[in-house]
Amino acid sequence: MSHSTTDKPLPLLSRKANGLAGRIRVPGDKSMSHRSLMFGAVATGETRITGLLEAEDVINTAKAMAALGANVLRDDHGVWHVMGVGVGGLTSPAQPLDFGNSGTGVRLAMGLMATTPLSARCIGDASLSRRPMGRVTRPLAQFGTRFETSEGDRLPLTIHGAADAKPVTYTLPVASAQVKSAVLLAGLNTPGTTTVIEPVPTRDHTERMLASFGARISVAAKDGVRHISIEGRHELKAQELAIPGDPSSAAFPMVAALITPGSEIVIENIMLNPTRTGLFVTLEEMGASITYENRRQAGGEDVADIRVRASRLKGVRVPKDRAPSMIDEYPVLAVAASFAEGTTRMEGLEELRVKESDRLAAVEAGLQANGVMTASGPDWLEVHGGGAPGGGTVVTHMDHRIAMSFLVMGMASRIHTGIDDSRFIATSFPGFTDLMNGMGGRIETK
Ligand code: S3P
Secondary structure, eight states: OOOOOOSOOOOEEOOOSOOEEEEOOBBBBBHHHHHHHHHHHHHSSEEEEEEEOOOOHHHHHHHHHHHHHHEEETTSSOOEEEOOOOTTTOOSSSSSSOOOOOOHHHHHHHHHHHTTSOEEEEOOOOHTTOOOHHHHHHHHTTTTTTTEEETTTTTEEEEEEOOSSSOOOESSSOOOOOHHHHHOOOOOOOOEEEEESSSSOOOHHHHHHHHHHTEEEEEEEEEEEEEEEEEEEEEEEEOOEEEBOOOOHHHHHHHHHHHHSOOOOEEEEEOOOOSOOOHHHHHHHHHHHEEEEEEEEEETTEEEEEEOOOOOBOOOOGGGGGGGGGGHHHHHHHHHTTSBEEEEOOOOOOOHHHHHHHHHHHHHHHHHHHHHOEEEETEEEEEEEEEEOOOOOOOOOTOHHHHHHOOOOOOOTTSSSSOOOOOOGGGGGHHHHHHHTTTTTHHHHO
16 A cells, blocks of 8 residues: 555654544445446446545556456546446556455455456455455355465465356355455355345445346345345346445544534434444434434445434443444444443454454553553454543554544543554545544544
């Protein structure tokens, strides 16, 4: 990943704010943005995308799709145009594909390439190069795809797509939309029917968006377990897509407004897909004042403008089965929990260990550095509320969500909070600091 401004860490301080106010928009949904570029790349015709998240992770996906043969460009009105090559039409890139910090980018692209006879080297930054890829290479190998991986099934790796792929039926061993999606995308260019069995439901953007592109995809529930099947070797038709605001990005101003006394803000145009709204449910259980206004449809999803008022929160137990619908939101929930009355217990967190950082360890260290009492186990975290004294500098481990969460904490803590490096915020939420300061935040360079 290139950091255009500097290769040196950029520490920030976040000082106590008075009430936050304003109507804001957050950038487009990250999951939908990656998928819109990838599905557009293998459709026939020109896909047009508005509201694309223009952040480093997604730009890397756009570059990868271009390197694989699609024509990808952004016009002067901010509309992205993807001229697809058709199912099976991707070709070997001349250079390695650099996915930067993005697990979604590399894992979904591996699925997309897996059943087309091409070879590609996939690389990423130090954080991505530590993350497990075996969870994707193992099911893809069943199609006939070959991989040369680095030690421990990690990046850098080279993928050799299968020329005569065989369809696969695969039961997900982890609750991961990335693994589910990689297998379904490999099924796109595989003759016959590929099926993913999903014991624990995860975000369903791949299924919904592939259906809108005209894929022959179906979902059946058998004994409460989702079986998702895709019939391969059918063309996808280019689409016009309008990507709504990312609920995982909305989470940061939302928690900031809840914990900063006197705040009232509206976050416009937020996607409310039920596989993504676990945080909102949890915050409401904690006593948060959240109202959904102007409910409507955009990009095939329910969206609303969300009004948030500062609230007295109380600790809750967050059940394990809610984890997939809020997996990226635990760091900022932990911040909300530190301002609640009583203890919040979060369970089913094993996947947090393999995100952009070991988020369970990074969150707990950040809380403790700011005077918050915690307890944890391999897959759970308890946060003792009552307010965060602050005063600590948090190590962000190349993780955008750790960085943003602890800047939010500083807005309501007694003493400012600091983070060691803010550069990775640009992977998902460009303009974060200005947006927060525009509502009354006091985030400053150190
Ligand atoms: C994503 C799936 C999740 C999530 C990530 C985006 C996706 O990862 O953490 O930010 O777009 O499919 P896992 O599939 O590893 O749970």
